[in-house]
Amino acid sequence: MIRQAPSGNDTTPVCFSINNPPFNYNHTIASVYFSTILSGLGLSSNLFAFVVLIKTFLRTKSLSRSSFLIFLAGLVVTDFMGLLVTGSIVISFHATRFVWRDLDPYCHFCNFMGMSMVFYGLCPLLLGAAMAVERFVGINRPFTRSASMSKGRALTTVVAVWVVAGVISLLPLTGLGSYHMQKPGSWCFFNISSQPLDLSFSLIFSLLGLLSLAVSFLLNTVSVVTLLRVCCGQDASARRRDHEVEMMVQLIGIMIIASICWCPLLVFIVTTVLSGNPLVVRSLLLWIRFATFNQILDPWVYILFRRAILKRVYPRLDWSRGSIASLYPSFTTSLRKLTRSSLGGGLDEGPPQGRDVPSPLQPLSS
Structure with a gap:
C-alpha cells in the first residue's frame, strides 16, 4: 500500500506517511546499552526457565501438572522469541543508526515488526487467560478436566492461541488499521488514532487484552x-494439594x-482513540517499555516460585501433607473460620454419624 506524499512529486509508503524518518533524535550511548542489557537479561532468563521446565516436565507424572507445564513452556517460548525479534531490531537501530526509509522503502520490514509487536503482545495475555481456564477446571471440575485436558489438548490450545494472535496481527495488512513508523525511528506499531479503521483495530487489540486480564x-x-x-477444611490432610498450590502461586504471579x-498501555490506547486527542508519543514509549518488562519478568515467576525454592525459603512448610496452612499452625484456625463463614460453614465439622465420608477424589464443587 502506498499513499501520495504531501508534495505530490513522489509516493510515500503508508508506514512512513505519518512519521517520515530520519528523525531529529539524540542517539545516546546509553540507548544501545539499555536495550542490550534488557534484551540479554530477558533472553537468558527465558532460556534458563525453558531448560528447567523441560527437566521438570520429563520427571513429572501428574497429568494436571504436565498440562500446566506445557502452557508455561508456550509462554516462555513466546516471550523469548518476542524479545529476540523486536530486541534485535531495536538494538541494531541504536547501534548502527540506520535510516529506516532507506533500508525498507516498501514497508515490508516495518510491517513485520508491527505484526511482531501485536503478536508477541497478545500471546502472553491470551495464554494467561487459557491457563486460568485450565486451572479453574482442574480445581473445580477435576473429573471433567481429567477427561478433557490431555497433554495433546494443552499443546493444541497453545497453538490455537498463537493462531488467533497471528490472525489479529495480520488485520492491518488487510486494511483494518495500519502499521506505521514510530518515533524515535527504532520501531513500528499500529497507528493509534480516531480514524474509523485505526480506531477499530486499536479497540480490538486493547479490549481483547483487557478481557484476557x-x-x-x-x-x-x-x-x-x-x-x-x-487446604484449610476437614479434608486438608486427605487431599494432596502441593502441586495445585505451586501452580496457583505461579499463575497468580503471572x-x-x-x-x-x-x-x-491498553487503557492508554482506549482512552486515546475514544477521546480523539492527539497521540502523546512520550506516554506511548513509556507504556511500551512497561509492557516489555512482562517478557523479562515472566520466567522469574516460575524460576523463583517452584517447590524446590519454596522449600528452602519456608522449610517449616509441611509439603508432605500438601497443606499450605501447615506453615503457620496458629493461622490455620483463623483461616478455617474465615472460609467457613464466607463459604457457607460446615468445613470443620466431621461427617454425621452413620454417613460415609466423601471420597478425596470427589469434585470440589459437589
Whole structure:
C-alpha cells in the first residue's frame, strides 16, 4: 500500500506517511546499552526457565501438572522469541543508526515488526487467560478436566492461541488499521488514532487484552478461594494439594505481572482513540517499555516460585501433607473460620454419624 506524499512529486509508503524518518533524535550511548542489557537479561532468563521446565516436565507424572507445564513452556517460548525479534531490531537501530526509509522503502520490514509487536503482545495475555481456564477446571471440575485436558489438548490450545494472535496481527495488512513508523525511528506499531479503521483495530487489540486480564482475574480468584477451602477444611490432610498450590502461586504471579505491565498501555490506547486527542508519543514509549518488562519478568515467576525454592525459603512448610496452612499452625484456625463463614460453614465439622465420608477424589464443587 502506498499513499501520495504531501508534495505530490513522489509516493510515500503508508508506514512512513505519518512519521517520515530520519528523525531529529539524540542517539545516546546509553540507548544501545539499555536495550542490550534488557534484551540479554530477558533472553537468558527465558532460556534458563525453558531448560528447567523441560527437566521438570520429563520427571513429572501428574497429568494436571504436565498440562500446566506445557502452557508455561508456550509462554516462555513466546516471550523469548518476542524479545529476540523486536530486541534485535531495536538494538541494531541504536547501534548502527540506520535510516529506516532507506533500508525498507516498501514497508515490508516495518510491517513485520508491527505484526511482531501485536503478536508477541497478545500471546502472553491470551495464554494467561487459557491457563486460568485450565486451572479453574482442574480445581473445580477435576473429573471433567481429567477427561478433557490431555497433554495433546494443552499443546493444541497453545497453538490455537498463537493462531488467533497471528490472525489479529495480520488485520492491518488487510486494511483494518495500519502499521506505521514510530518515533524515535527504532520501531513500528499500529497507528493509534480516531480514524474509523485505526480506531477499530486499536479497540480490538486493547479490549481483547483487557478481557484476557479480566478473565484471568475472575477465574483465578475463584480457584484460589476453592483451594483455600480445600487446604484449610476437614479434608486438608486427605487431599494432596502441593502441586495445585505451586501452580496457583505461579499463575497468580503471572497475572499480577501482566496486569501491571500491560494495563497502562491498553487503557492508554482506549482512552486515546475514544477521546480523539492527539497521540502523546512520550506516554506511548513509556507504556511500551512497561509492557516489555512482562517478557523479562515472566520466567522469574516460575524460576523463583517452584517447590524446590519454596522449600528452602519456608522449610517449616509441611509439603508432605500438601497443606499450605501447615506453615503457620496458629493461622490455620483463623483461616478455617474465615472460609467457613464466607463459604457457607460446615468445613470443620466431621461427617454425621452413620454417613460415609466423601471420597478425596470427589469434585470440589459437589
